[in-house]
Structures are given as structure tokens and as C-alpha cells.
Amino acid sequence: MKLYFSPGACSLASHIALKEIGVPFETVQVDLRTKKTKAGDDFTAINPKGYVPALELDGGDVLTEGTAVLQYLADLKPAAGLAPPPGSFERYRLQEWLGFINSEIHKSFAPLFNPSATDAAKDGAKAVLARRLPIVVKALEGKDYLMGTFSVADAYLFTVLSWAPKLGVDLSAFPTLAPYLARVGARPAVKAARAAEGLG
Numbered sequence: 124m125k126l127y128f129s130p131g132a133c134s135l136a137s138h139i140a141l142k143e144i145g146v147p148f149e150t151v152q153v154d155l156r157t158k159k160t161k162a163g164d165d166f167t168a169i170n171p172k173g174y175v176p177a178l179e180l181d182g183g184d185v186l187t188e189g190t191a192v193l194q195y196l197a198d199l200k201p202a203a204g205l206a207p208p209p210g211s212f213e214r215y216r217l218q219e220w221l222g223f224i225n226s227e228i229h230k231s232f233a234p235l236f237n238p239s240a241t242d243a244a245k246d247g248a249k250a251v252l253a254r255r256l257p258i259v260v261k262a263l264e265g266k267d268y269l270m271g272t273f274s275v276a277d278a279y280l281f282t283v284l285s286w287a288p289k290l291g292v293d294l295s296a297f298p299t300l301a302p303y304l305a306r307v308g309a310r311p312a313v314k315a316a317r318a319a320e321g322l323g
């Protein structure tokens with residue numbers, strides 16, 4: 124398997140999941156601006172959508188969309204406990220979290236990454252995040268992880284919340300988040316994925 128990634132991007136969540144399940148894999152770094160891999164190949168020939176993550180399976184199929192990639196990886200090794208069993212109610216709860224993180228948190232950061240976004244657009248993005256984050260905080264009350272035990276939703280939430288400091292999103296109003304991020308960040312698989320991406 125090959126994970127196409129960019130350091131610290133949302134593909135880090137899939138990288139964490141790969142480390143958690145402990146299967147052999149390769150990584151291919153992508154320049155998201157030029158759409159070239161580090162070796163100079165055209166990434167859009169692998170993923171015409173032009174974004175990471177993309178997971179190339181040994182048979183040649185390419186799976187995209189982080190929420191699908193995360194569940195695929197979790198299901199490769201159910202014993203790792205990264206997702207409840209397919210078809211269970213808890214699996215839909217996980218999908219609920221993945222959808223929320225994807226469309227309500229991850230994508231709310233988009234204007235903050237965009238150098239041509241206006242200050243008003245950036246302030247709007249921060250305001251949306253300030254409305255969404257209390258939902259996560261409430262879910263973490265009395266729990267170490269979103270689903271109780273560590274799941275791919277935590278790998279994803281950790282990844283997107285890690286963007287906050289450098290994008291000027293103040294998380295100090297949500298004191299539950301610092302210990303949560305520290306807890307996730309202390310997992311050996313998370314440390315290994317971050318180190319492999321050259322993150323401090």
C-alpha cells in the first residue's frame with residue numbers, strides 16, 4: 124500500500140491509522156501546489172482530484188476521501204479497535220463524527236489556509252469553528268476519546284486541531300482540548316507518523 128501525503132495535512136490522520144494498524148506501507152510526498160510527487164511524477168494521474176490523502180492499494184486501486192480511507196484502514200485490522208464493526212450502531216456514530224470533523228471542522232479551516240482570503244472570510248471561519256468546537260468539547264466530557272476508546276475519528280480530529288496555533292485559532296477557550304491533544308499526541312503511532320512526516 125502507498126499513502127500519498129503532504130506533511131501535516133489531513134493525510135496525517137491516515138498515516139496515523141496506518142501506524143496504528145501496523146501493516147507495511149510506503150509513503151509518497153506530494154507538493155499540493157504543483158501536484159507533483161517528490162519524484163516529480165504527476166499526482167493528478169494517481170488522484171485526479173489533486174488532493175491528499177490518496178491510498179494506492181497493492182492491486183492498483185486508489186481510494187480517496189479521508190473518511191473512506193480511514194475506515195478502510197480500520198477495517199483491515201479490526202483487532203486494532205480503530206472503528207466499531209461495520210453495521211453496528213456505533214459504526215454509524217463513528218461515521219457521524221467523521222462527517223462532522225470533515226465538513227464542519229476540517230473544511231472550516233480552509234479560508235485560513237488561503238492567502239487570498241479576506242480578513243472577513245478568515246474571521247468568519249474562526250467564528251464557525253468557535254460554534255463547532257463546543258460540540259467536540261461536550262462529547263469529550265468524562266471521556267479520553269470521542270468514541271470512548273481511540274478511533275480513527277481521534278486521528279482525524281487531532282490532525283485538524285493541530286493546525287489551530289499556526290492559523291491563529293485560539294483553543295484556550297476550550298480547556299478540554301489541550302489534554303486531549305496531548306493524549307492523542309503521546310500515542311506511539313501518532314509520534315511515529317508525525318516523525319515520519321518531519322513534524323516537530
Ligand SMILES: N[C@@H](CCC(=O)N[C@@H](CS)C(=O)NCC(=O)O)C(=O)O
Nearest residue numbers: 132133155173174175176188189190
Ligand atoms: N474531500 C477531501 C479533501 C482533502 C483535502 O482537503 N486535502 C487537502 C490537504 S488537508 C489538499 O490536498 N488540498 C490541496 C488541494 O485541494 O488542491 C477529503 O476529505 O479527503
